[in-house]
Amino acid sequence: MFVAATLAILAAMALAVVRAIKGPTVFDRVLAGNSMGSLAILLLAAVGFLTGRPEFLDIGLTYGLLNLIGTLAVLRFFRHGDLAYDPGTKRRR
Amino acid sequence: MxxxxxxxxxxxxxxxxxxxxxxxxxxxxxxxxxxxxxxxxxxxxxxxxxxxxxxxxxxxxxxxxxxxxxTREARADARQPLALFVALVVGAALVWGTLQLPSFGTADAVIHRHVAPYYLQNVVPQTNVPNVVTAVLADYRGYDTLGETTVIFTAGIGVMLLLRGAWRRAQRNRKDA
Structure with a gap:
């Protein structure tokens, strides 16, 4: 069963890659990148159970946090045009 | 795959x-x-x-x-036969160099016969660390790791000092304006 799940996750990853490459708009790409991170977490969990080491799940949590940071940075870049690298704008908000 | x-x-x-x-x-x-x-x-x-x-x-x-x-794109000089030639030669030389290496993952390659068996046999009695990689990094090569972290720490302090200077200058400019 875990083999089937792993194969399904890999197929989903391929679809996400296609969307990230073709993606006509920016948001397609953001979403594809984000779902790629989620799929990496799922793959981590599935492979962990496949090899009989469910301790991998803890690392999946770290991945989730990282994925959130990356997506937030991207979205913030789109909202404000930069990452608030200029400290003056950071004060004003 | x-x-x-x-x-x-x-x-x-x-x-x-x-x-x-x-x-x-x-x-x-x-x-x-x-x-x-x-x-x-x-x-x-x-x-x-x-x-x-x-x-x-x-x-x-x-x-x-x-x-x-x-966001403007610079015009690329597309055809550079000399650069292509140099890249191909260097790439071929690197590939030729790897032909001499033992094939990947063989247990009797030179790097696996030097100190690796010693580590594998003595890690648990000497250090009580169940993970061999961790034991090698933090125990047998402890001074090496300490040096690495010192370098990274110094680099981080340098970057923070530089950024702080730029931030102060921006603040002062805003006050003057």
Whole structure:
């Protein structure tokens, strides 16, 4: 069963890659990148159970946090045009 | 195998992509694929580093760069036969150099016969650490790791000092204006 799940996750990853490459708009790409991170977490969990080491799940949590940071940075870049690298704008908000 | 194919596709897409933002996203995707490959190879610690540095920090740094650079594209001088020739020769020399190496993963290669058997036999009695890699990094090569962390710490302090100076100057300029 875990083999089937792993194969399904890999197929989903391929679809996400296609969307990230073709993606006509920016948001397609953001979403594809984000779902790629989620799929990496799922793959981590599935492979962990496949090899009989469910301790991998803890690392999946770290991945989730990282994925959130990356997506937030991207979205913030789109909202404000930069990452608030200029400290003056950071004060004003 | 599938993951490696996907990685190759992503790399080709990165090279041919015109939109820089798409390249940033694709490099993040590449990092997650690389992390998945490392997980499959049972190197979870390396995979975590790859995911945090490659997908987390690099995305932010690349986006910051993207905010700073201009969006206009410089005209590329497309045909450079000499450069292509040099690249091909160097690549061929590197490939030729790897032909002499023992094939990947053989247990009797030179690097596996030097100190690795000693570590494998003596890690648990000497250090009580169940993970051999951790024991080698933090115990047998402890001074080496200490030096590395010192270098990174110094670099971090330097970057913080530089950024702080720039921030102070910006504040002063705002007050004057």
């Amino acid at each position: 599938i993951l490696l194919t996907l990685m190759a596709i992503v790399v080709i897409a990165i090279v041919t992509q015109r939109s820089l933002f798409g390249v940033v996203i694709l490099s993040g995707a590449y990092s997650f694929l690389m992390a998945s490959v490392l997980i499959v190879y049972d190197a979870v610690d390396v995979a975590m580093t790859e995911a945090s540095v490659g997908a987390g920090v690099s995305t932010v740094v690349l986006l910051g760069t993207l905010a700073l650079v201009k």
